[in-house]
Structure formats: C-alpha cells, structure tokens
Amino acid sequence: MVNSIHPAEISWNEQGLPVANQFDDVYFSNDDGLAETRYVFLNKNGLPQRWASESFTDFVIAESGFGSGLNFLATWQMFNHMPQDQRPQHLHFISFEKYPLHKQDLIRTLDHWPELHTYAKQLHQKYPDIITQGCQRIIFEEGELTLDLWFGDIHESLQNMAQTETGLVDCWFLDGFAPSKNPEMWTQELFDLMAKFSKNNATLATFTAAGFVRRGLIQAGFNIQKAPGFGHKREMLQGRIEIPSIQSTAAPWFYRPTPKSDSDVVIIGAGLAGASLSYALSLRKIKHTIYEQAEQSASAASGNRQGAIYPLLQSTQSPINDFFCNAFNFNRRTLAHLLDQGYAIRHQWCGVLQLGYDEKSAHKLNKLEQVHWPEALLQHVDSQQASDILGQPVEHSGIFYPNAGWANPQDLVNALLTQSLNSGYATVHYQSQLQDWLSEDGQVKLTINGQPHDCQQLILANGHQVIDFSLTSVYPITPVRGQVTHIQTTAQTAALKTVLCYDGYLTPACQQTHCIGATYQRNQLSRELSAQDTRQNLEALAHCIQQPWTHDLQVDPSIGRAAIRATLRDHLPMMGPLVHIPSLIHQFAHIPQPELKANLHQVPLVKGVYLLAGLGARGVCSAPLLGEIMASEIAGTPYPISQSTLDALHPGRFWIRRLCRNQPITPF
Structure with a gap:
C-alpha cells in the first residue's frame, strides 16, 4: 500500500519553543537554538572556510531531521552573506524528515529569530501544502539554492536515493532528537548509508557525543574526534571521511552517465x-x-487553451505515485514562482473532480479511496458533495483533488x-x-x-x-490524436466551479468558453478538425452525466483544436x-x-x-x-x-x- 506521512505532534514549553510529543524532546536548545546551529553544524563542519579555500561549483549538505528548518535557514543566511567568489555557485541542501511540522507550527517556531525573518518567510511561502512521501524540491535564489525535503523514514529515503558517480554529499548535519529519545534513527545502518553517499573528504558534525554513535561512525569509515559541545553540553562529535566506498544505487542496466x-x-x-x-x-x-x-x-x-493539472495515482505503492505526486507539487511551486515574476499565465487552482461514471471507473476510484491519502491531495465525495463542489448536479460519487486545477499550457x-x-x-x-x-x-x-x-x-x-x-x-x-471542443458558456455551465473528469474532461469557463475533450485515436496524425469528433466529445459528457445541463451545448467553431500526444503503455x-x-x-x-x-x-x-x-x-x-x-x-x-x-x-x-x-x- 501507499505509505502515509504523519505530521509532527508538538506542544510548546515555557520558553514558547516546540517540543516533539513523539520523543519528549526539544527541537533545539532552550538557550539559543540559532547559536547552537552555527556552532555545531556550520563551525564544526568548517563552513564557510571550506567554501573560501576550495573551489566548489556545487556543494551538497545532507541533514538528518529538518524540524523547523532552523539549520537550513542559518546555512542560507551564511551563504547569502558570503561574497560570490568565495562560495559555491550552487548550494544544495538535502534534509530528511519523518514527522514534518504543520505549516503554521513552522512559522510560529521561526518567529523566535527575527534576523531570519526574510528567509523564514520565503520558506513558509514555498513549504509544501501537500505532504507526501518522497522528495519535495524547492528552489530559492533563482536557482542558486535548492532544498530537497525527503519526507519519510531516513533509512528508507537514503536507501532509495539515486547516487551520482562521484558521490553525493560534501557535508553532513547529523541532527535529530537525542539518541536516547530516538534510538530508531541512530543506527549502524544509517551511518553506513551516510558513508555510501559521501564524497571524498566529506565532513560531519553532530551535537551528541554518545559512545555508540562515535563507534558506529568510525565503523562506517569516518574519522571521528570529540570537540567541546555547545552551552551546557560537554562534548560533541565532528569528523571526515577521506576515501569513501562510493557505491552506485542503480543496477548496471539502468546506468546513467x-x-x-x-x-x-x-x-x-x-x-x-x-x-x-x-x-x-x-x-x-x-x-x-x-x-x-x-x-x-x-x-x-502543448498548445491547448486549458489543461488539467492533477496527479495520476494508483492504489498500490508504485513509481507512478512517487513521480506524479512530486510532479504535481513541483508544478504548483513553479507556476507560483512564475506568477510572482509577473508572467501572465491563465490558470485556476479550482480543484479537479473525478467521477466514477460507470462500473469500471467506480471500482477503480473505490480502490484508490481505500488508501490513506492526505486530505490536501485527495478526498472521497458522494454524489451530493460532488454536485456542491461542481456547482451543477451529478449522479455519481468520486474523488476530489482540492489543490488541483487547470492552466493554459501555451x-x-x-x-x-x-x-x-x-x-x-x-x-x-x-x-x-x-x-x-x-x-x-x-x-x-x-x-x-x-x-x-x-x-x-x-x-x-x-x-x-x-x-x-x-x-x-x-x-x-504511440502517437495519439486528441481533439478538444470549445463550447459557449451558458447560464448553467457558468456555475461550474471545478475541472470535471469522467470519460473526458470539462473545464470551468475561460473567456466565455469551456474546453471539453478529448478524443483518443491511436496512430492518427491528422490535425484537421473533425465534426464527428466534436459530436463524440459532446456525447461523452451527456452519456456519462445524464443531467439536463449537459445537453444542448453550443459549440464555438472558431476555437476547436486537434493535436498529437506521445503516449507510453x-x-x-x-x-x-x-x-x-x-x-x-x-x-x-x-x-x-x-x-x-x-x-x-x-x-x-x-x-x-x-x-x-x-x-x-x-x-x-x-x-x-x-x-x-x-x-x-x-x-x-x-x-x-x-x-x-x-x-x-x-x-x-x-x-x-x-x-x-x-x-x-x-x-x-
């Protein structure tokens, strides 16, 4: 089945700082969490001195436990304050988090550090609205800074990561809740995986000095030393791996040079x-x-006027789910960034309603509904709820993607x-x-x-x-010809509030027309408009949704369009x-x-x-x-x-x- 992600359950201590209920531990020092981050993770990994003394085109930091994002924001601030000729051209920050904070808890936590407000605001704006397993890539500073949030167990995430030929990580922030509070994370398996993904001379720093952590890291291949700890902590660990045993994660037959x-x-x-x-x-x-x-x-x-944006999902764990969940979230962030840059992109995040219009489609959706999906991604709706969401009556139940919608591809x-x-x-x-x-x-x-x-x-x-x-x-x-039809807005169709999917799709109004389609004809390359295909589009809607509003629709003959899609089985x-x-x-x-x-x-x-x-x-x-x-x-x-x-x-x-x-x- 599809693995679900459980958000962090937190409470707030007397200092107004978050405490993880699952581990009965604080997210960072009550004394000064930001100062601790700078001392333990930045200073003891030799940053930013390593950047200034070595020439890095790309520098990759990996962190165990994103938490509130404090380590990330402190690193970002340091990166921004460095002269461009003394820092990497691109900083890549990879962080693993099993129990992500809710967005409102994230911003409340980061409010404690006004000097990070500019960075925290941007993180809050781009922080995922939909939390699903796998990687969520977020791009800042016009591509100079990339954050990869891997939601899920760190062992599983690292095991599933793709290696590069020269290794992946230049620097490790071994963070997370104390080993005594969270022993399931601090394992030999984790230390071995860290070594596997390290580049030559990758460094490491962690706030703990626990003996089994030190021994485990040494066994994995790291040279480890003790250093004075931060604040009341007597000691911490720092280290380096000089010549790691870099192992490919891809089978030879899936090699990517x-x-x-x-x-x-x-x-x-x-x-x-x-x-x-x-x-x-x-x-x-x-x-x-x-x-x-x-x-x-x-x-x-790519030239149609309205294209639906929602993920293709299956009821079992599959690469399709991983790819399309991440693609959907990344699309939303990309579109939001382009809109912020002032580009005029016709779109609506109005949701997408997918109906079980016959026995086969209803069975497929019922299987999908058995999976525990985040409500922000997918919700089961009965026919009355579907009608309320759409704005016109429908006789079928289905699923609703509340954060989906449509955009003009061109x-x-x-x-x-x-x-x-x-x-x-x-x-x-x-x-x-x-x-x-x-x-x-x-x-x-x-x-x-x-x-x-x-x-x-x-x-x-x-x-x-x-x-x-x-x-x-x-x-x-396989080339597949698809023809879309545009219908004129009526008093009934003007009420449509979301994209409707059945054995076809129908969009809300845009410039007084709706897009309806699309036909599916394999190995047909003609782009000439077909009256038969227009009838097929109209009949599919009326057949799947037998309501008065789906009949007597008027075609706008000046806008119809046929295009060829490239499909794979x-x-x-x-x-x-x-x-x-x-x-x-x-x-x-x-x-x-x-x-x-x-x-x-x-x-x-x-x-x-x-x-x-x-x-x-x-x-x-x-x-x-x-x-x-x-x-x-x-x-x-x-x-x-x-x-x-x-x-x-x-x-x-x-x-x-x-x-x-x-x-x-x-x-x-």
Whole structure:
C-alpha cells in the first residue's frame, strides 16, 4: 500500500519553543537554538572556510531531521552573506524528515529569530501544502539554492536515493532528537548509508557525543574526534571521511552517465518538455540552444487553451505515485514562482473532480479511496458533495483533488522560455527542423534545415516526432490524436466551479468558453478538425452525466483544436540516455533465455543523446519536474526522485524488463 506521512505532534514549553510529543524532546536548545546551529553544524563542519579555500561549483549538505528548518535557514543566511567568489555557485541542501511540522507550527517556531525573518518567510511561502512521501524540491535564489525535503523514514529515503558517480554529499548535519529519545534513527545502518553517499573528504558534525554513535561512525569509515559541545553540553562529535566506498544505487542496466561537460547542449522542441528543460538548465547557468520546427513555441500538443493539472495515482505503492505526486507539487511551486515574476499565465487552482461514471471507473476510484491519502491531495465525495463542489448536479460519487486545477499550457511554455531567454543562457531558433543526427567521435552531428551543426549533448523533446529517426523508431511511443471542443458558456455551465473528469474532461469557463475533450485515436496524425469528433466529445459528457445541463451545448467553431500526444503503455514518460536498441538485441539475443538475467550488464547507450518524451495527456502536470530531473542528470547534481522512480523513467526500461524476466527482446 501507499505509505502515509504523519505530521509532527508538538506542544510548546515555557520558553514558547516546540517540543516533539513523539520523543519528549526539544527541537533545539532552550538557550539559543540559532547559536547552537552555527556552532555545531556550520563551525564544526568548517563552513564557510571550506567554501573560501576550495573551489566548489556545487556543494551538497545532507541533514538528518529538518524540524523547523532552523539549520537550513542559518546555512542560507551564511551563504547569502558570503561574497560570490568565495562560495559555491550552487548550494544544495538535502534534509530528511519523518514527522514534518504543520505549516503554521513552522512559522510560529521561526518567529523566535527575527534576523531570519526574510528567509523564514520565503520558506513558509514555498513549504509544501501537500505532504507526501518522497522528495519535495524547492528552489530559492533563482536557482542558486535548492532544498530537497525527503519526507519519510531516513533509512528508507537514503536507501532509495539515486547516487551520482562521484558521490553525493560534501557535508553532513547529523541532527535529530537525542539518541536516547530516538534510538530508531541512530543506527549502524544509517551511518553506513551516510558513508555510501559521501564524497571524498566529506565532513560531519553532530551535537551528541554518545559512545555508540562515535563507534558506529568510525565503523562506517569516518574519522571521528570529540570537540567541546555547545552551552551546557560537554562534548560533541565532528569528523571526515577521506576515501569513501562510493557505491552506485542503480543496477548496471539502468546506468546513467554524467556528461563530462554540461556545455554545448541542444534541445529539439519548444513545447512543454523542451521549455521546462530550458528553464531548469538556465537556473543552473548552463548554456543551450533550442530548435523548434514551427513558427512559435507550444504549437503542437502543448498548445491547448486549458489543461488539467492533477496527479495520476494508483492504489498500490508504485513509481507512478512517487513521480506524479512530486510532479504535481513541483508544478504548483513553479507556476507560483512564475506568477510572482509577473508572467501572465491563465490558470485556476479550482480543484479537479473525478467521477466514477460507470462500473469500471467506480471500482477503480473505490480502490484508490481505500488508501490513506492526505486530505490536501485527495478526498472521497458522494454524489451530493460532488454536485456542491461542481456547482451543477451529478449522479455519481468520486474523488476530489482540492489543490488541483487547470492552466493554459501555451502561457506556461512562453513564461518558461521567456525566463530562460532573459537569463542569457538560452537561444531559440524557430522554423528549424532536425532532419537527422549521428553520434560519433564524442560529438553529436546534426542536420537542421539541411545545414550541419555539432553539439555535445542532444535532447530530443519533440513529442511524437522523437521516433522519426532510425535509432528511435523502435521505441514504443504511440502517437495519439486528441481533439478538444470549445463550447459557449451558458447560464448553467457558468456555475461550474471545478475541472470535471469522467470519460473526458470539462473545464470551468475561460473567456466565455469551456474546453471539453478529448478524443483518443491511436496512430492518427491528422490535425484537421473533425465534426464527428466534436459530436463524440459532446456525447461523452451527456452519456456519462445524464443531467439536463449537459445537453444542448453550443459549440464555438472558431476555437476547436486537434493535436498529437506521445503516449507510453505504462503511463510514465521517458527521460534519460538513449539506448542503442540494435546493439542491445545483438548483445543478448544469442544468450539462452533462462540465462538472460544472470548475464545482464550495462546496456549500450548512444553517447550524448537523450530522450525527454512520452508525456501523454499529463504533460502540463509533469513537464516542469521532468525538466528539472533531466537538468540534474546533465549537471551531475542530486536527483529530486528516488532511484526506483528514476529507473521507471529510463528509456530502455521496456527491453530491460524483458531481460530481467528472461523474456525474448524482440522489437515492440
């Protein structure tokens, strides 16, 4: 089943500071929590002296126990006060928290330190409204500071994290409640995992001097010394690991190489996928060029007027839940940031109502309702509640996503691209069609509009057209034609207050029209409007919801639109290095079927070429996180998703699964 996250249960002591009821322990020193943070975690990890004496492009801090975020805010303040030439270009702060504070408790706690108010306010604004298991990535300072909040047990989270080739962590804040109060966290397993994810010469500091903690860290490979403690505490521990045993978290067949250079990057496609990647690369100050065959951005599947934003969920623990919960939350934060920057993005966080309109869909939703989801994410509603939420009567029960909604995909794409172009790190060329490409001698050679171009890294983000080339044609991406219809607002439909999903979807009014759709026609590439498809959209609504308000709707013929989506059978996109399928088949075809898995090793990749494709009908929800993950891969920095979810996005996964099951790997 899906693991749920339980918020912290706290009370307040005489000093007005929070106490964790689960552990009967304070979150920080009653004397001066901020001074303790600076002494124990910053000073004893050699910060900021390490930044000034060494050249760090990226510096990664990992912390056991986010609590109120005090350690993070103190680090952020120190980072901001350092001259830019004496600090890392990018600071990445990873924190693990099993019992996250409620938002109101977070801000009440941080009010005790007025000097951190500016930082606390920003944290409060971006702190997740929906708490789900896994990583929640929050970006500050226009990309110079990244916070990854991993909600859940730290042992499970660390076991599920994706490693980089050179290790992950430069510095550990070993915090949390006292070992005597919280022995389940302070384990040899944790110390060993810390060593596994440490870079060369990673440092460590912790407020405790407990003997079993010192011995456990030494056993894991850290050189540990005692140091004077803060305040009334006599001693604390600090240490370093000189040559850690860095272990890959990915199976060899899911290998993802870190590019030797993050320069000279080319993106094909200026839709949601390409624009999201461009935005994420710009935040990392990585120069790149976008080629788009149309005259403008978002001209294909990303060009609809209203796209629903809500997560795809399953009733069992799966990478789909991990990916889409995180993608949904990341989308909300990205959109909020762009709006704060002044971009006009038509949208409404009006909620999404999904109805069980027939026996099959009702059964599916009933299974989903058995899972303990956060109410901020998903709520079960009966037909009367559904009618009240929608603003018009419906005869079905269903589920409601209160923080979901819709956005104009084209507005979102244009905002992402404009932000990238304004950064100076992106260049875009329209009416530029990629006709062919070839990877050889460490370069990717492109033919665009008949002219040769070279690059180091090529990312194919051009929708269903990613399969138009010889080495990608075997990938199981299916083009699906979808036509949306726009209907004129009536007195009845004007009352609609939320996005409605059934065997189709209907949006609230925008500019006196509603978007209704969409048809689903496999391997159909025509973008001509069809009167039959218009009828199908209208009939689907009337059939699924048999109420007077769903009949006699008037079509606005000037707005209808058809586009081609790129879909995959497992409902997850492809993101990552391109596997050379002919070589894969050649390598493994001769191995007897029962021995395939035993002989499986690193699969052949096409050097410098990546796929960012197959976003399907949920692209407006998933694209910003996909771009962030892809940019993390190119930059060689921590991923915002688990290793298992990363594997589930791997472009070679369909063939790899067959090999792991000892099944033939014939082309799809």
